[in-house]
Amino acid sequence: xxxxxxxxxxxxxxxxxxxxxxxxxxxxxxxxxxxxxxxxxxxxxxxxxxxxxxxxxxxxxxxxxxxxxxxxxxxxxxxxxxxxxxxxxxxxxxxxxxxxxxxxxxxxxxxxxxxxxxxxxxxxxxxxxxxxxxxxxxxxxxxxxxxxxxxxxxxxxxxxxxxxxxxxxxxxxxxxxxxxxxxxxxxxxxxxxxxxxxxxxxxxxxxxxxxxxxxxxxxxxxxxxxxxxxxxxxxxx
Numbered sequence: 625x626x627x628x629x630x631x632x633x634x635x636x637x638x639x640x641x642x643x644x645x646x647x648x649x650x651x652x653x654x655x656x657x658x659x660x661x662x663x664x665x666x667x668x669x670x671x672x673x674x675x676x677x678x679x680x681x682x683x684x685x686x687x688x689x690x691x692x693x694x695x696x697x698x699x700x701x702x703x704x705x706x707x708x709x710x711x712x713x714x715x716x717x718x719x720x721x722x723x724x725x726x727x728x729x730x731x732x733x734x735x736x737x738x739x740x741x742x743x744x745x746x747x748x749x750x751x752x753x754x755x756x757x758x759x760x761x762x763x764x765x766x767x768x769x770x771x772x773x774x775x776x777x778x779x780x781x782x783x784x785x786x787x788x789x790x791x792x793x794x795x796x797x798x799x800x801x802x803x804x805x806x807x808x809x810x811x812x813x814x815x816x817x818x819x820x821x822x823x824x825x826x827x828x829x830x831x832x833x834x835x836x837x838x839x840x841x842x843x844x845x846x847x848x849x850x851x852x853x854x855x856x857x858x859x860x861x
Contacts, residue, residue: 678702682783686822690776694826704778708754711785716747718789722796734795735804745856753849754781760844764837765827776826780819787811 626635628643636644678701681688689701723733723743730737742749754777761773794807823841824834 674700674702678707682707682779683786686818687776687779687825690772690779690822690826693775694772704775704782707782708778708785711782711789712747712750715785715789718792719743719746722792734792735808739853739857741857742853749849749852749856750781752852753845754778756848757781757841757845760841760848763844764841768827776822780822783818784815787815 627633628635628646631643631646633643633645678689681701689704692698692701693704719733723731725740726732726737729740731740731743732738733743755774757780758770758774758777761776762768762770765773788811791808791811794811795804798804798807820834820838823829823838824831827834827837829837
């Protein structure tokens with residue numbers, strides 16, 4: 625395809641994935657379903673060298689991606705919003721696979737009991753909590769622009785999604801309750817330590833101030849989450 629079908633401008637390269645004038649994908653749908661599906665999956669999940677690098681840094685290098693984005697190094701990594709959406713999709717598919725209904729009051733996912741109606745709204749709840757978390761960070765770190773706190777929020781929530789997915793899978797595969805408990809405790813501790821280190825690196829405060837801010841941020845965040853959950857439950861009654 626040499627011409628963009630949307631704006632009719634000539635493409636700069638024959639193998640270009642997007643038009644440099646209007647941004648539309650150059651994907652040609654006049655081909656087999658298999659080829660279109662592979663191409664679409666590639667674009668949606670960002671399947672290239674970036675995704676492996678991004679996942680590695682997200683999982684094992686606290687705040688690295690947020691710092692890179694804040695200084696303008698964005699080309700080498702998957703976009704934060706895409707990472708969040710993909711990690712959320714993986715989490716919700718996992719929840720759907722392992723969800724059960726032990727009674728009329730609760731739904732169960734793994735070892736977690738969740739009030740009925742929450743799981744149905746979980747994607748919306750977490751999407752609302754993203755900017756709330758960034759606002760709380762902004763309150764404690766007013767020297768950072770809100771957009772950078774939002775990027776940090778996207779990365780932290782993406783990591784949380786991946787760890788929760790891992791916990792649910794581990795619980796389904798484990799053959800002993802002790803293994804389930806130990807795996808859950810390890811992932812919780814890993815997440816908490818990761819967040820503290822990430823806040824230390826990203827905001828550049830002392831360890832004491834970082835710890836105090838961490839406690840303040842999550843006290844407000846958890847209170848906000850409880851408030852949102854109560855609203856959801858009331859609307860379901």
